Amino acid sequence: MMNITVNQSDCPEVEVPYPVFFTIGVVSLVENLLVVVAVIRNRNLHSPMYCFICSLAAFNTIASLTKTWENLMIVFADIGQLEKTGSSETQLDDVMDSLLCMSFMGSILSFLAIAVDRYITIFHALRYHNIMTMKRTGAVLGVIWVTCGALAMLMIKFFDYHFIKIYFIVFFSVSLTIICFLYVYMFMLARIHARKIASLPNGGALTLTILFGSFLVCWAPFFLHLIIIMVCPMNPYCECYRSLFQLHVVLLMSHAIIDPAIYAFRSAELRHTFRKMFLCRVAYIHTWVSTV
Template identity: 80%
Template sequence: MNVSTVNQSDCPDVTVPFPIFFAIGVVSLAENLLVVVAVIRNRNLHSPMYCFICSLAAFNTIASLTKTCENLMIVLAENGHLQKKGSSETKLDDVIDSLLCMSFVGSIFSFMAIAVDRYITIFHALQYHNIMTMQRAGVILAVIWTTCGVWAVLMVQFFASKFIMICFVAFFFISLAFICFLYAYMFMLARSHAREIAALPGSMRGALTLTILFGVFVVCWAPFFLHLTIIMVCPLNPYCECYRSLFQLHVVLMMSHALIDPAIYAFRSNELRHTFRKMLLCSEWRQCS
């Protein structure tokens, strides 16, 4: 998905060396795969919240893998090993773009699912296990992954349309508004139910973890969507072109989101951190149990 434009301003394009892209992609891929495996193997983590976190990590894994492959293709094309406009290369590029779009949309939906789960945990604690069952969590995840897959294919096929780009950018900002509203509502209710919430161990800690995750997501992805917005609003303005010259930095920041999330999981969750330690330090899982 080519969202960069020819720079016609006095601001030179900022380029990022391929090893940096590759290192971020490989490390984030390993981290998120570790999260997915940890949630699958530890039965104590078999809960709706960790299923949604696992889904978020899986989408991050896809993003890391596909972006690393895309950067590798660019290097191979620049060295004459691939055709930049060959039919097979174009089809592979469309697949990569579809997977990147799916990972982004999936991350948004996963954040929404985690936010709703935290809301039910805090304010409907007694009915939580009846409302948010593992079966319902599975149905929610199936809907999320199916929707994201279909949406991603359609967006890549019709991304040249300005209407589709507008919808893509609007989805980002509307999703941010929805999640921010839900956060504000949760913390307003938390103030009026402080005593009841204090009796729920770990509930507000989970909400705070989600807040940190979402804050990192916004910081990492917002510059990229500002880039898309500028392309639509002021494609020829020299000041806008100066901002667009930083496109590769925006991509690095976008990729860093998948790198930072697992560190937040490990820092905020004792159970997940303990599982990581057992997986990394023990040769056999059964010997560590």
């Protein structure tokens, strides 16, 4: 993955068994697909915030599929069914890295869009439906997806250049700074204008804060890894941290499992939709069994 797992120290490389990656990938794929389907099926969830949450779930789904696909290729390569350095395998690896990169940038931009949406909801409540129309929401989502796809391909193609790694870190840092600023600003003003916070439905501010916190915890070790590559590539202590790379990837992938669990726990509407979907599925299976 982007040639950043080389370990030149005395610290042994920590290896995570492939079944762990497969399990995380499959569970996160199922969870995020459920979120996407639930938002599509329930018209009460057809709002800008849930569209952005659906976009976040879709990016998580891409990340889960891609990482599972990559692990399958590694398994096939280990048993001699694929060449690790073949031209077609290299091209596939670039495609997977591009998709992972796109899902990362898309996740951050989706969080940023959600933060802006919540800001407008709280402090421009009377004008919210005029500002955040579904047409504008669709345009924002289109820009996010097209921009992330194009930048991901360029970044993977030129990843060996130092400035690309710098861009990765700057993008991550600036985006987190903006999101943190928006949340801090919202909570500070909400204390002054306490009544306005009531416009945020179902404890949405707390939900989004939890989502953002989990994102930060799961992705920060990976980006510290990138910083270490540039700042101290040969330092033995830095190299020992780099030996934990596979654990960082597991943590990164786990984020795609945590998000849907937070949605389901915090959103009564989503829980209701999941319950209906489950009951409909059980009823369908029962009917099918009865007719066999």
